[in-house]
Amino acid sequence: MTRTVGRIAETLADTRSRDCVTFAADLVARLLLDGGMSPGEGDRLLRSVAAKLARSQYPRDIEPLFAEWPDGVSDPAVELRACLLGELALIGSGGGRRSLETYADRLRELGHPLARLPRTRLDIEHRFGVRIRGLGSVKTAQQLRSRFPEAPSTDGGAVAGRGARDAQDDGRANAAARPFRAGGWARGPEARFFTLPSPLSPDDFGISFIKQLPLRCLTGEGNRRGNALACATTSDDVLNELFTASYVGGVNGQGQGGAYARLHAWESFYALMGLPTGVPLLEAVRCAADHRWLRFMAFTDWFHHDTSDPAFAVLDPTWTRVAVLAATDTDVHREVG
Template sequence: MNGDHELSDREPARMYDRAVACTSTGDVLGVVEALCARETRDATEWAARIAGEVVSPDGPAGGRRLVRWTAWRLARRPSRVALEPLFAGLPERLDRAAEFRACLLQEMALRFGLDGGPYVAYRERLAELGHPLAWLPLASLDFERRLRDGGWTPGSMLGSLRPAQLRSRYAEVPPTAAGAAAGRGAREVREVARGAAVVAPFGEEGVQDVRFYVLPGPLDPVDWNAALLAGLPAPCLEGTSTRTMAAVHTTADDVLCDLFVAAFGGGVWGEPRMGAYGRLLAWRGLYALMGLGAEVSPYDAVRRAAEHRWLRFAVERHGGNDWFFGDLTDIAFAVLDPGRTRVVVLAHTETD
């Protein structure tokens, strides 16, 4: 494609054939971008047809990118008026057209909030057909405000924070001898399924370290600090000390946001999942960190998240730990359960 997609009033219907003739997913997206920019009902319907029908020249990964990117792009419009007719009919099966609308429905839910019309019926039909996105609420929770208001774009990615930066932005509790003892006495346990869900937002790129521990006894909240983490046996914590690590107190919505950004943008080398699947994977990751089942609603999960204690930590570059380098997209969190006896540690780096 030449990149000039200025459209006349009669042009939208011709763009479908131009999309079919494209030789790369990027060129198809150029056609879709021109249609999305029009914001008319006709252009919207043809953009939806391309996303739901045109086979990607770059195979399955390109097809996912086309479907998810188009849904995200349409939901970035200032109004949802031209989008509502796309949900007038209910799907009979989970084909590509239904997948596109499932993504669009959740992109709109996150951005606008959907409180009626055909949206509820479409979501209920998706649930009947077993689509995973039907689990998400049709409006963003206040807990998700950073997901909704962040202005994320396909190139968005996590950013590393050094220990000094953490200390300037968050509250840090001093290390304690009892915290160090609790860390040294912790017993690691295997949680394969939970671990897979925790790291799923990061895709197949980068390196993750997720560990589950049982403490020797209930932890005094004042001992939930860097000294405890430094005592835990984990690759991401090897060689750390309270001098080379900062562990600061945070909240679950901070964790959810980082999981979302990781899934949304795909990191430096990964596949972007965009808003709909980014939101789903972020919630699943947060549930796995807390050990919650899918039967728990997001509203109840928010309440339960407040009963946990959360740390964000960072390690000095070349401070005796070879796992973190601090030059790309490092993040690290730890969570203490309400009984104060179980700890989960999650760390991610894209420096190999």
């Protein structure tokens, strides 16, 4: 019965009408307050209804939902509205409406995690949720080379890689891996950080350097033929992959909705650059331009080469710190590790 009522709420949210907006929001709040749904089911329903309201309803019909200020962030009704504001920001809707802006300011005062995100989509987020025919996930070396310029292997890179030191940081690693863990990818991602005794020349930042790092994802020969390679990419490409990992979810996982996928992507992005969470997003965008970004691919036992295998390496502006993030997903079986 609970799931049936949830489907009714989703249908109402998708039906353009001010009354449907009110009824959908009320149903979701009541369902979650009654405790009849598991946390995972409740999150999925709430975020689904928020996304449908943002896409299907006129802003003027949504605006009455924000007439009353929230007293806290634990109420499901408040969470729905926070997600709705996040979804509206992603589609560029609802801007300039006083009640929405005031509600967003109140959420920021209360410390809601979504409230740290801007109410408009940044230019670096231009690919979020956009699907382009022929540009799906990169699965083969040929696809990688066709989309990105290859970073050449150098002897200097191999020498520098052997001198890299592990800089373990569990908190930072968890933040970097969050989009993939939240989306329920088949294998736990690998997030690692390294320091170098002397600056690495950007020309030596390639696959010969990465192969010398003690990474789990590069262990083993693998069942597929192919040589590891790395290609130069851009910060917006990496940020979009992080968003997609959480927004779409793993094959056996669950998408997190646009608002939280955006939050998870930025948390991971900050972690890769080693930025404190208090740094404004536009400052983080400026910092990202000073970093070097690589995509890499390997044919080892760790990667599945099935649905998606994003792997990135990031060199900081001092050329002495490197972050690596790799993830893999499959619909064959579910793994942990």
